[in-house]
Amino acid sequence: MQDALTQQQQKLDSLQTADKQHFIHPFTDSKGLAEKGTRVIERAEGVYLWDVMGHKLLDGMAGLWCVNVGYGRQSIVDAVAKQMQQLPFYNSFFQCSHPPAIELAQKIASLAPNHMNNVFFTGSGSESNDTNLRMVRRYWDLKGKPSKKTIISRDNAYHGSTVAGASLGGMSGMHEQGDLPIPGVVHIVQPYWYGEGKGLSPEEFGLQAAQALEAKILEVGEDNVAAFIAEPFQGAGGVIIPPSTYLTRN
Numbered sequence: 266m267q268d269a270l271t272q273q274q275q276k277l278d279s280l281q282t283a284d285k286q287h288f289i290h291p292f293t294d295s296k297g298l299a300e301k302g303t304r305v306i307e308r309a310e311g312v313y314l315w316d317v318m319g320h321k322l323l324d325g326m327a328g329l330w331c332v333n334v335g336y337g338r339q340s341i342v343d344a345v346a347k348q349m350q351q352l353p354f355y356n357s358f359f360q361c362s363h364p365p366a367i368e369l370a371q372k373i374a375s376l377a378p379n380h381m382n383n384v385f386f387t388g389s390g391s392e393s394n395d396t397n398l399r400m401v402r403r404y405w406d407l408k409g410k411p412s413k414k415t416i417i418s419r420d421n422a423y424h425g426s427t428v429a430g431a432s433l434g435g436m437s438g439m440h441e442q443g444d445l446p447i448p449g450v451v452h453i454v455q456p457y458w459y460g461e462g463k464g465l466s467p468e469e470f471g472l473q474a475a476q477a478l479e480a481k482i483l484e485v486g487e488d489n490v491a492a493f494i495a496e497p498f499q500g501a502g503g504v505i506i507p508p509s510t511y512l513t514r515n
């Protein structure tokens with residue numbers, strides 16, 4: 266037993282040392298992390314994780330809110346292994362396509378609301394929002410309205426960590442790093458009644474926060490507005506659920 270523990274401790278020490286020397290972690294004070302040492306997760310099953318010391322942990326964050334079906338699904342393991350053997354990669358440029366991408370696009374379109382029928386694949390949420398920004402601007406160019414360039418977002422929104430993603434986001438700490446937001450992205454108040462409701466009822470505050478969008482469109486000029494981007498519920502900003510009057514206001 267003692268031997269096994271010693272071996273686990275040695276493994277942890279060696280991994281933590283290599284981590285400290287070579288691995289840059291996102292949104293992290295590297296010096297502080299190096300002093301504390303990382304928690305090294307080694308395996309997972311269902312909703313549980315195990316670290317290299319053998320501690321069992323409940324994964325309340327589902328990875329980074331993305332392991333929605335839990336860990337260790339054999340059907341997913343089998344499908345991924347089969348595809349890796351058959352065709353691990355191919356591009357979709359130059360008139361090419363491939364069955365998994367076609368079938369997934371079709372499946373997503375069948376699940377999405379009726380007016381959403383076309384899918385563009387990316388590698389991350391940040392990349393998706395970079396793509397959104399370019400696609401929306403290109404859309405208005407092709408519609409003959411090239412002045413429609415400004416994207417309206419919200420304070421304390423999180424839309425990713427790339428240049429466009431962090432600009433669309435409304436986190437001041439991220440804006441301070443890298444001279445963000447980029448031109449053409451503006452922000453309005455977030456619908457955070459608990460923190461910013463100032464004596465109004467949730468319903469009144471929801472309407473007031475929604476009104477800020479119209480005010481910003483009038484300020485920027487309708488002919489200059491390309492899109493409004495918003496998380497239905499702000500996730501990284503604090504899991505903020507807007508008052509019932511906010512998203513339904515039109």
Ligand SMILES: Cc1ncc(COP(=O)(O)O)c(C=O)c1O
Nearest residue numbers: 389390391392423424425496500
């Ligand atoms: C609403 C939202 N948009 C974009 C992102 C960025 O996604 P990614 O971390 O995959 O780049 C996140 C990540 O948490 C998110 O919550």
